[in-house]
Amino acid sequence: MPEFLDFGKNTVFILACYSASLLVISGLVIAIIRRRVEAARKLLQLEKTQESPKS
């Protein structure tokens, strides 16, 4: 373990907290961004294939 990540006897708990937070938050962010990209892409595709534009 690198020197700067050594927090004494409670290292495990501290690192577990920070990594769990990082993991959950980045998972949430990735899921929501993917949904966003997917929704925008699908809508664009549908609007293109629409033969007659909205009157």
Added chain:
Amino acid sequence: MLSYFANPVRFQNLSKWMVPILGLAALGLILPAWIMGLFVVPVDYQQGEAFRIIYVHVPAVIVSSAVYGFLAAASFVSFVWRHSLADSAARAAAPIGAAFTFLGLLTGALWGKPMWGAYWVWDARLTSTLVMFFLFIGYITIRNTIRDENASARIGAIAAMAGAVNLPIIKFSVDWWSSLHQPASLMRAGGSGIDGSMLPPLLMAITGYLCLFGWLVLLSMLSELDERRARALIQRKSGRKASTASPQMEGNPDA
């Protein structure tokens, strides 16, 4: 004020600005706060290094109850004025709130072990946070099980408001219960003697989590708007096809 933002187009224009600002603010606040919390802030003389957990625990807990308040308020607006945007805000907030509550519980447990020697105690605060987690889960389940959009929105709003009314009652009960069964001195983490340099990163982290929540809610709401539009386009297309092919096709067999 409310009706001004009720227009989806206006909402989209506004969110064009808000999304990058909130996203950058979240990143620019949370990361430095964590780095300062981990490497810069001096060691607390009572708690030692374990004190550093405060920068991931407290923001998650505070923001998760703020999210429940947001969910209840958005549900109220959606129920009374039938705002579809308020409903998508409520729907978007629930999973984020559940995730933050989960993080608050998890980091609380991991902080509790070195501090009190136990991962979990049936302390009033822990227990009511756990109850709130289940309220979030219940709301999400309702939204996902009721297929009809309108009914799902209205029933979800009722459930969220019922939960909000009950939350103080539950909090009071749990307080009462734990004051009878638990020694009161367990939960003095952090509160006493905060060093001057410890506070700024904490405030940064809390604001950062709030910005993160706002950013994620806006992104989810925009996705839902797009998905609704896509569904409407598909429906219009299939409706036109059906009406030219045969009139009997129009009825939806699932309905």
Added chain:
Amino acid sequence: MIREVTQIIVRDLNIARYSGGSWSQGAIFFVLFTLLAAFALGPEQAARANMAPALIWLAATLSSQLALGHMFTGDLGNGMLDCWKTSNRHISSFVIGKFITHWALVFGPILLMAPLGALMLGAPVSTLAPLLVSLLIGGPALILFGGMAAALTANTKGNGLLVVLLSGPLLASPLIFGVGAVQAELINTIDLKILGAISLAASVLCPIISIAALKVHLE
């Protein structure tokens, strides 16, 4: 209003009479729960006796919730509630009637079985009276919270577990004060008063919420 409520009660009691005893399933679950709890706790008498009030309350809570899944689904599905509304009757009287019958049909048998269950678990006879009083006072809250969850999910098939999931967090309060009231073998009056307050608050809140939910389902 009162006439409409009695109509619902009489009708539901008649349905229950000819339904082949499905209303008693809650009580049967209650007895089974205590039986299994006794096995889980092991043969030691003293440990079981200590836990008996808490277990009886837990059994009453769970069995009442599990029995409430169908509280509104039938009447919503077969159009009875539509007829009730179109014939210019109040949904509120329907809901109140439903709550009263379900309290009688679901919680009544549980209440009768409770002393038996407590004795099976080895509770001292002196705790029986406080236990019954606390169940009598807290029971309405259990039925009301469960019924509210049942109304919210009334248009979902197989909503039994969903009801437990929704009402579960809210049941923390009656459970805390219900068990608290029984402890120390005499009726702990403060807990009992708060338990009564919860039941009263629920009897205002839950019917209103249930009515709102059923109106949504009727839209």
